[in-house]
Amino acid sequence: xxxxxxxxxHLVMGMTNKKSLKCxxxxxxxxxxxxxxxxxxxxELMFVYSLxxxxxxxxxxxxxxxxxPNSSHLFLHLHTLQPEDSALYLCASSQEVLTGExxxxxxxxxxxx
Amino acid sequence: KNEVEQSPxxxxxxxxxxxxxxxxxxxxxxxxxxxxxxPGGGIVSLxxxxxxxxxxxxxxxxxxxxxxxxxxxxxxxxxxxxxxxICAVPGNQFYFGTGTSLTVIP
Numbered sequence: 402x403x404x405x406x407x408x409x410x411h412l413v414m415g416m417t418n419k420k421s422l423k424c425x426x427x428x429x430x431x432x433x434x435x436x437x438x439x440x441x442x443x444x445e446l447m448f449v450y451s452l453x454x455x456x457x458x459x460x461x462x463x464x465x466x467x468x469x470p471n472s473s474h475l476f477l478h479l480h481t482l483q484p485e486d487s488a489l490y491l492c493a494s495s496q497e498v499l500t501g502e503x504x505x506x507x508x509x510x511x512x513x514x
Numbered sequence: 515k516n517e518v519e520q521s522p523x524x525x526x527x528x529x530x531x532x533x534x535x536x537x538x539x540x541x542x543x544x545x546x547x548x549x550x551x552x553p554g555g556g557i558v559s560l561x562x563x564x565x566x567x568x569x570x571x572x573x574x575x576x577x578x579x580x581x582x583x584x585x586x587x588x589x590x591x592x593x594x595x596x597x598x599x600i601c602a603v604p605g606n607q608f609y610f611g612t613g614t615s616l617t618v619i620p
Contacts, residue, residue: 434608438555443516444600444610457607489555499604502562503547508555 404428407492407506414482415514422477422509424492432498433475435467438489438508450475451498482513517541520601520611527618533588535614537601546584547602548575551613557600560586591618 405426414420426433435447449457450469464486466478475492492506518539527533539546545564551557561568561575563584568575572591577584588595596618601611 441612443518443612444602444608446607449607491555491557493557499606499608500544502559503549503557503602503608504559505549505557508557510555 404504405492405494405506407490407509409509410507411510411512413512413514414479416482416484418482419478419480421479422490422492422511424475424477424506426473426475426492426494426504428494428496428504430494430496430504431472432495433469433472434493434495434503435475435477436491436493438491444491447477449498456498479511482511484513487511487513516611517605517609518601518603518611520599520614522614523612524615525617527591527616529592529618529620531591531618533591533595533616533618535586535599535601535616537584537586537611539582539584539601539603539609541603541605541609543579543603543605545604546577547604547608548584548586549600549602551598551600553597560599588616591616593618593620 408423433450437445447461448467453469468476489508491508493503495501521536548560572589574587598613600613
């Protein structure tokens with residue numbers, strides 16, 4: 402199995418739908434992250450979890466709701482999204498928060514119609 | 515202004531050419547990361563370095579802490595090196611460059 406696994410890889414949803422992105426890491430890391438990648442822009446940090454506790458919420462709209470039930474799993478719940486939320490959402494993990502090597506998943510490509 | 519600046523933004527090279535990608539940053543750091551992103555999205559960590567130089571196969575990364583500058587070199591470039599290369603530094607969060615899109619033509 403790869404180190405960080407994201408599902409689904411592709412998601413198309415309407416603005417009134419509710420969906421969730423899932424991330425699972427098999428590396429025994431303590432920190433997990435959600436990043437948003439839009440065209441021609443740097444990766445934007447959305448949320449950081451350390452040992453299942455949120456340590457960073459980078460002014461993300463409430464239509465994005467993270468959940469970290471344990472140190473291996475991270476979810477991003479999506480509700481009432483806007484077309485400008487269409488992007489690649491990347492999950493990552495590291496041994497400790499904001500230090501050490503980052504390991505990324507393959508990303509979930511989200512399209513909001 | 516972004517905390518991390520990369521140049522060039524786009525780069526096209528002939529197979530076999532020596533390639534250099536540059537990264538400048540404005541925050542104090544403990545280490546700098548070079549990442550590779552292939553079409554399709556997945557990102558792979560290439561290097562994490564805090565001083566001097568690291569080499570992995572045809573890839574070489576250097577860093578000058580005093581000048582807040584790092585370079586990624588690819589020797590004998592190959593079409594499979596075509597990807598986006600991203601520089602990242604940790605601060606109170608990770609700061610990322612916008613990436614350098616490299617295309618190596620056979």
